[in-house]
Amino acid sequence: MVLTREALALSAFARAPLFAGLGQADLVDLAARFHPHHFARDEALFHEGHRAHAYYLMAEGRVKIIQTSVDGAEVILHLLGPGELVGALPNLDDGTYPGSAIALDDVSALSISPADFEALLELHPRLAINLLHYAAGKLRSVHSRLRELTTERAERRLARTLSRLAAQIGRGVEAGVLLDAPLTRQALAELSGTSLFTVSRTLKEWERQGVLQVGRERVVIVNTHALATLADDLPLPASHPQRPLPHA
Amino acid sequence: MVLTREALALSAFARAPLFAGLGQADLVDLAARFHPHHFARDEALFHEGHRAHAYYLMAEGRVKIIQTSVDGAEVILHLLGPGELVGALPNLDDGTYPGSAIALDDVSALSISPADFEALLELHPRLAINLLHYAAGKLRSVHSRLRELTTERAERRLARTLSRLAAQIGRGVEAGVLLDAPLTRQALAELSGTSLFTVSRTLKEWERQGVLQVGRERVVIVNTHALATLADDLPLPASHPQRPLPHA
DNA sequence: CGGGCTATTGAGACAGCTCAAAGCTAGTGG
DNA sequence: CCACTAGCTTTGAGCTGTCTCAATAGCCCG
Numbered sequence: 416m417v418l419t420r421e422a423l424a425l426s427a428f429a430r431a432p433l434f435a436g437l438g439q440a441d442l443v444d445l446a447a448r449f450h451p452h453h454f455a456r457d458e459a460l461f462h463e464g465h466r467a468h469a470y471y472l473m474a475e476g477r478v479k480i481i482q483t484s485v486d487g488a489e490v491i492l493h494l495l496g497p498g499e500l501v502g503a504l505p506n507l508d509d510g511t512y513p514g515s516a517i518a519l520d521d522v523s524a525l526s527i528s529p530a531d532f533e534a535l536l537e538l539h540p541r542l543a544i545n546l547l548h549y550a551a552g553k554l555r556s557v558h559s560r561l562r563e564l565t566t567e568r569a570e571r572r573l574a575r576t577l578s579r580l581a582a583q584i585g586r587g588v589e590a591g592v593l594l595d596a597p598l599t600r601q602a603l604a605e606l607s608g609t610s611l612f613t614v615s616r617t618l619k620e621w622e623r624q625g626v627l628q629v630g631r632e633r634v635v636i637v638n639t640h641a642l643a644t645l646a647d648d649l650p651l652p653a654s655h656p657q658r659p660l661p662h663a
Numbered sequence: 664m665v666l667t668r669e670a671l672a673l674s675a676f677a678r679a680p681l682f683a684g685l686g687q688a689d690l691v692d693l694a695a696r697f698h699p700h701h702f703a704r705d706e707a708l709f710h711e712g713h714r715a716h717a718y719y720l721m722a723e724g725r726v727k728i729i730q731t732s733v734d735g736a737e738v739i740l741h742l743l744g745p746g747e748l749v750g751a752l753p754n755l756d757d758g759t760y761p762g763s764a765i766a767l768d769d770v771s772a773l774s775i776s777p778a779d780f781e782a783l784l785e786l787h788p789r790l791a792i793n794l795l796h797y798a799a800g801k802l803r804s805v806h807s808r809l810r811e812l813t814t815e816r817a818e819r820r821l822a823r824t825l826s827r828l829a830a831q832i833g834r835g836v837e838a839g840v841l842l843d844a845p846l847t848r849q850a851l852a853e854l855s856g857t858s859l860f861t862v863s864r865t866l867k868e869w870e871r872q873g874v875l876q877v878g879r880e881r882v883v884i885v886n887t888h889a890l891a892t893l894a895d896d897l898p899l900p901a902s903h904p905q906r907p908l909p910h911a
Numbered sequence: 912c913g914g915g916c917t918a919t920t921g922a923g924a925c926a927g928c929t930c931a932a933a934g935c936t937a938g939t940g941g
Numbered sequence: 942c943c944a945c946t947a948g949c950t951t952t953g954a955g956c957t958g959t960c961t962c963a964a965t966a967g968c969c970c971g
């Protein structure tokens with residue numbers, strides 16, 4: 416689908432809670448500073464550590480923000496979709512990208528220079544406040560992941576990751592909720608902080624139990640409630656044997 | 664040390680980069696909305712999950728922000744000191760505290776109601792922008808921890824935690840850099856995502872190697888460079904060609 | 912000088928990782 | 942339309958870093 420610059424901007428802006436509360440005149444001012452771009456699947460919008468030359472407002476498609484460790488292991492920090500801002504947030508701090516952004520599918524996005532972006536913030540206080548709220552949400556979600564990583568085991572982390580994804584990118588289909596992005600086992604591992612092998616085994620097991628339906632780069636959540644139970648109530652070791660012997 | 668309300672406010676405000684760029688008149692407006700409070704060591708400023716009734720600007724002392732999992736395990740999300748804002752950031756999102764704030768020592772802080780705080784943001788655009796930059800920094804640091812937790816092993820995470828603490832709360836003393844807060848092994852474990860036993864063993868080992876000097880609730884970094892090496896260059900399995908050959 | 916944290920140390924268990932080897936699946940090009 | 946191939950997934954078999962548990966020792970304050 417090809418859109419004119421105007422249409423693209425409008426559609427992106429309309430979806431973005433970031434621009435809520437701004438007047439029409441403000442929106443026109445904003446739109447003038449954004450430039451349309453296109454990225455193919457697997458293409459990088461920018462690379463970790465590079466000096467920031469542009470931020471992006473997503474119009475179509477999804478990107479993942481990843482960080483790579485010295486030995487090549489990757490972690491997915493965020494999945495971002497239409498209406499979301501890519502690269503801007505953590506960059507306000509020191510001007511280098513803290514992660515790389517990779518297109519998960521074909522992506523249309525609107526770019527803006529850091530300088531223009533900062534100017535917009537100064538000119539439109541509403542925008543700064545909206546962005547602050549947005550950042551607050553991100554912070555909250557990253558905090559949760561941080562806690563999960565240190566206190567919960569792989570299986571439950573995966574269940575939580577799937578729940579989160581369902582809320583974020585889930586699409587209702589007849590069998591249940593489809594995670595509407597091409598997610599390999601590897602990607603799920605990088606989101607939940609485990610290995611692709613553990614993900615594969617666990618998904619298979621849940622499919623056997625009727626909780627999910629899995630396929631190549633595809634997960635459908637059949638039993639949302641069961642998944643929530645796995646995410647929240649799953650006891651640490653085995654589940655059944657209650658209490659050894661109270662034996663009065 | 665007891666300070667008048669005015670003096671307390673001024674000292675806190677002066678330290679806070681949050682208020683950089685604000686005029687004298689603005690500062691007076693701000694100061695009027697804050698109310699002084701005091702908390703003893705181990706006292707909670709607020710509890711996870713509760714509806715936010717106040718945010719705090721730290722004046723003296725330190726607090727830790729923690730999240731607790733169902734089975735009681737804790738994670739320390741942040742350590743916050745003078746000039747920093749406690750509770751406000753992630754709260755802008757949904758109005759409940761995402762973690763609990765506990766005083767590490769005696770704490771003086773200035774409280775402000777969420778409504779007043781939001782009003783300030785509307786009235787003083789500079790403040791929103793400053794806060795945005797501050798949030799960006801937090802986000803960046805949490806992202807790094809997230810990556811470390813999933814890709815690095817306990818020993819290195821601990822080294823990084825110590826480095827980070829040195830930068831944040833380190834105080835030069837004759838033996839090296841003292842971490843200027845009462846940090847138990849347990850607390851270090853909760854900061855680095857490991858167990859207090861692993862922390863104890865590892866610190867002891869590093870003390871043997873002359874990198875640190877450890878005591879009860881006390882760590883002094885003797886060899887900063889060695890610690891940085893441990894944090895960055897430590898290969899996965901064993902590291903040094905220390906292996907004493909049984910015989911040549 | 913006792914009581915209560917805090918820290919150390921050893922021994923054992925295990926979740927989840929690593930590695931290796933097929934098995935699938937979806938494109939692609941002849 | 943069918944082989945071919947590349948990438949994704951599954952499955953099995955160890956291995957080990959780290960946690961758990963238990964017991965002891967040390968330090969500080971009342």
